[in-house]
Amino acid sequence: GATLGMLGGGQLGRMFTTAAQTMGYKVIVLDPDKNSPAGIIADQHICAAYTDEAALTELAQHCAAITTEFENIPASTLAFLEKRTVVHPSSSALASTQNRNTEKIFIRAQGIATVPFVRITSRDDFADISTQIKFPAILKVATFGYDGKGQIVCEDVQAAYEAFDALGQKECVLEQRIDLEREISVVLARGEDGQITAFPVAENVHINGILHSTTVPSAAAETQQQAAIEMAGKIADGLDYVGTMAVEFFVSKQGEIIANEIAPRPHNSGHYTLDACKTSQFEQQVRMLCGLPAGSSQLISPVVMINILGDVWGNSQPDWDKLLNQPDIKLHLYGKREARAGRKMGHFNVLADTTDLAMQSANTVFEDIKAD
Numbered sequence: 001g002a003t004l005g006m007l008g009g010g011q012l013g014r015m016f017t018t019a020a021q022t023m024g025y026k027v028i029v030l031d032p033d034k035n036s037p038a039g040i041i042a043d044q045h046i047c048a049a050y051t052d053e054a055a056l057t058e059l060a061q062h063c064a065a066i067t068t069e070f071e072n073i074p075a076s077t078l079a080f081l082e083k084r085t086v087v088h089p090s091s092s093a094l095a096s097t098q099n100r101n102t103e104k105i106f107i108r109a110q111g112i113a114t115v116p117f118v119r120i121t122s123r124d125d126f127a128d129i130s131t132q133i134k135f136p137a138i139l140k141v142a143t144f145g146y147d148g149k150g151q152i153v154c155e156d157v158q159a160a161y162e163a164f165d166a167l168g169q170k171e172c173v174l175e176q177r178i179d180l181e182r183e184i185s186v187v188l189a190r191g192e193d194g195q196i197t198a199f200p201v202a203e204n205v206h207i208n209g210i211l212h213s214t215t216v217p218s219a220a221a222e223t224q225q226q227a228a229i230e231m232a233g234k235i236a237d238g239l240d241y242v243g244t245m246a247v248e249f250f251v252s253k254q255g256e257i258i259a260n261e262i263a264p265r266p267h268n269s270g271h272y273t274l275d276a277c278k279t280s281q282f283e284q285q286v287r288m289l290c291g292l293p294a295g296s297s298q299l300i301s302p303v304v305m306i307n308i309l310g311d312v313w314g315n316s317q318p319d320w321d322k323l324l325n326q327p328d329i330k331l332h333l334y335g336k337r338e339a340r341a342g343r344k345m346g347h348f349n350v351l352a353d354t355t356d357l358a359m360q361s362a363n364t365v366f367e368d369i370k371a372d
């Protein structure tokens with residue numbers, strides 16, 4: 001098989017690497033960290049900065065096609081590689097998702113709702129803010145935020161001023177806080193021919209801004225799920241996206257479907273596909289990158305996915321036998337050397353006849369490993 005390139009060595013890159021190697025490809029990972037989860041299992045690890053032109057040239061020389069697992073790779077890096085080999089997603093698709101303000105403007109241009117928001121670049125932008133959005137609101141840094149980092153809830157204008165200072169007066173977006181009925185996401189694969197294969201809608205619970213659990217099938221109304229799939233497809237078309245990507249949605253108490261953000265890569269809420277779908281989101285990423293037909297995204301079983309954060313590690317790793325002894329629970333660890341609070345260390349999928357049963361058994365096991 002050919003050699004594929006992966007920009008970024010995190011867990012998403014690692015699961016791509018495993019899928020690609022299983023399918024007969026070699027993988028070269030570029031990541032500045034010599035202990036990165038993907039780098040340590042790749043056929044070759046180029047340990048260099050994403051802006052290192054000699055390293056990028058070497059990567060392009062060896063790879064039939066290159067993709068990424070990380071939306072904060074400089075778009076200029078992808079543009080550099082695009083002149084030398086096949087790159088998916090494109091530098092322009094990536095660029096559209098790197099700033100929360102331009103991302104929301106792009107989403108609205110596709111005719112899709114976002115939360116009411118105001119771009120903030122200086123203190124002056126708060127002057128007549130109350131005419132534009134209602135408080136409480138959330139101030140978020142426009143770039144490089146993830147897992148709820150760089151976000152401050154503001155009860156009023158005064159708090160928003162203080163939050164802007166606390167975030168270093170960097171470009172921000174002030175978003176109205178929505179009363180959420182639930183959160184859902186759509187992970188999909190789109191090919192060079194524009195054909196879209198969506199996975200079943202995922203229902204997500206976040207704790208402290210970090211994904212905690214994903215349940216599939218979602219309890220959202222069938223019409224809402226269809227609407228979300230349609231919107232995610234429009235966004236993928238608008239980006240002329242090739243690969244696996246995700247769109248996160250809020251469902252408001254009024255039943256409105258509101259796009260939250262785009263992930264130009266496989267998504268944490270798609271990890272359930274590893275055990276519960278005929279094709280995983282990572283196999284799909286390999287397929288799209290290589291111009292192969294998409295695999296079936298059909299759900300095999302109701303499933304609940306639970307993230308394992310560094311918080312549950314304590315002084316040593318939990319007793320994984322508590323999970324491994326259960327035949328319908330599938331453990332996935334990412335090989336990270338250091339456990340920190342809030343850091344994603346792994347996840348597990350629970351398969352059962354119903355999502356209620358899967359959730360019960362997921363909660364029991366999670367409490368059990370937390371108690372270690």
Ligand code: ATP
Pocket residue numbers: 115138140145146147148149175176177178179180183206209210248260261
């Ligand atoms: P990631 O990229 O890891 O998903 P992030 O740092 O980009 O996270 P967001 O998706 O912006 O964070 O927000 C994290 C969570 O915080 C959301 O999934 C939701 O639960 C809550 N949240 C964010 N913005 C809003 C909002 N405007 N109204 C209500 N809840 C919100």
Ligand code: MG
Pocket residue numbers: 145146147261
């Ligand atoms: Mg995000």
Ligand code: MG
Pocket residue numbers: 248260261
């Ligand atoms: Mg998010």
